[in-house]
Amino acid sequence: MRRGGPWAAHLAVAVFVLLWTLPLLGLVVTSLRDRDQIAASGWWTAFSGVTLTRTFRTPPGGEGAQPGGRYALAGNALEGGGRVEAFGIDARRPAAFHPGAVADLGKGATLTVQADGAYSLTAPHGLAAPQGQRIFLTATVGPSPTLQNYADVLAATGIARSLLNSAIVAVPSTLFPVGLAVFAAYALAWMPFAGRRLVLAAVLGLMAVPLQVALIPLLKVHNAAGQALGLDPKGFVGVWLAHTGFGLPLAIYLIRNAMAALPREVIDSARLDGASDLAILTRIVLPLAAPAIAGFAVFQFIWTWNDLLVALVFLGPQGDRLVLTGRLLNLVGTHGGQWDILAASACVSVAVPVAVFLAFQRLLVRGLLSGVAD
Known part of the structure; x- marks a missing residue:
């Protein structure tokens, strides 16, 4: 009497089923992810945190409050949630600062980005760039399935x-x-x-x-x-x-x-x-x-x-x-x-x-x- 025969057959069937199912699973998972996450990591990381590099631009200059004659602007750069690992103000150094650090924008203006994405920008009179300040973020975001692709x-x-x-x-x-x-x-x-x-x-x-x-x-x-x-x-x-x-x-x-x-x-x-x-x-x-x-x-x-x-x-x-x-x-x-x-x-x-x-x-x-x- 042979032993282990049925187990070997069941194992072979399970392997073949897995090989046929994985590509379809990957296709479905990929279709439910946004473009940034697809470009940053494989579909198998969709169920855990993904580290992305994003660009955020603050509202145009002149829209911030000016308490005491000093321009101030606050908001959150991570609209979809997540955790900031680093931020920067220059495309050549997108991760130059740790969360909570103060970045010098020049002419007395400063920028601070916290780990939860909250940012605070202050300046003597207003932003030099009327289109807003660009912030480079390196952030870890959780799973965010979307049906927008469909x-x-x-x-x-x-x-x-x-x-x-x-x-x-x-x-x-x-x-x-x-x-x-x-x-x-x-x-x-x-x-x-x-x-x-x-x-x-x-x-x-x-x-x-x-x-x-x-x-x-x-x-x-x-x-x-x-x-x-x-x-x-x-x-x-x-x-x-x-x-x-x-x-x-x-x-x-x-x-x-x-x-x-x-x-x-x-x-x-x-x-x-x-x-x-x-x-x-x-x-x-x-x-x-x-x-x-x-x-x-x-x-x-x-x-x-x-x-x-x-x-x-x-x-x-x-x-x-x-x-x-x-x-x-x-x-x-x-x-x-x-x-x-x-x-x-x-x-x-x-x-x-x-x-x-x-x-x-x-x-x-x-x-x-x-x-x-x-």
Whole structure:
């Protein structure tokens, strides 16, 4: 009897789950941080204090009280809270003074910044710089999650329309191959006809056709047919047919395997009772093969939702038909160095596929494990 086998398997599974989960956790945490914190430290430090260097400018000169004829100005340079580690008045020496020290601004003016961010500025008559005194702060701030990144992404031009376009593409592109594959899979599994194995071999061969190889020839055929029938060459019908064509071989293969694994006695008994093939399919086979069908549907929906290549080829880069992945790609080009916007955009993009996966997780697992090829 072997010992430690199950523990080793559980440990390996835990390691793989951790490796898959950490990047997603890092993406979510990054999307909830502000730009300064992202630039200062990694996402794993988001749950503890982060040391940042910030610049604060006091109100313009002349707005302070003048008790006894001397200009005085007070306030707090850390509006969001935190602790000042050092401060400075020169960009070349941003941490020249400790909290509580008195910095000489020249011409009798002084500046003091306390550890809690409270500052006090005094001068004989007023600030020499009418735009206010600039203060450089080195401060440790605690976790400060924000939803502003998501607000900026969702408020971007065209995001709502692109979300709708992705749904218009993904839902029919999932239903069409599933509906067609159910009938083809039943025929290959339970309807004897000449050349059945050759058809199954052809289905397996089509699964190996690369998407990039067939995309341009398919587009030419689509454009020619669209001109002959008077259809919009950049309409949603083209992208639906493309996703259906590329997803159909895998759908037929998976669903056929699940149907072929059903007990033959059940099918034969239904036929002896006079049930037609359509009745057997709808009343017996479909309920038993539902996990396999749902499993493929989840995969197909996630694939079509995250697709960019097929959508760009058949729909083009028009703003009114641009899918979410294309819109976020444009947003990345506009905000290339803003990791807060990029992380929030990525989370918005994966939110729907993750929700679908979690909702149909059990059916997906059962579907993957159902059926064995003949």
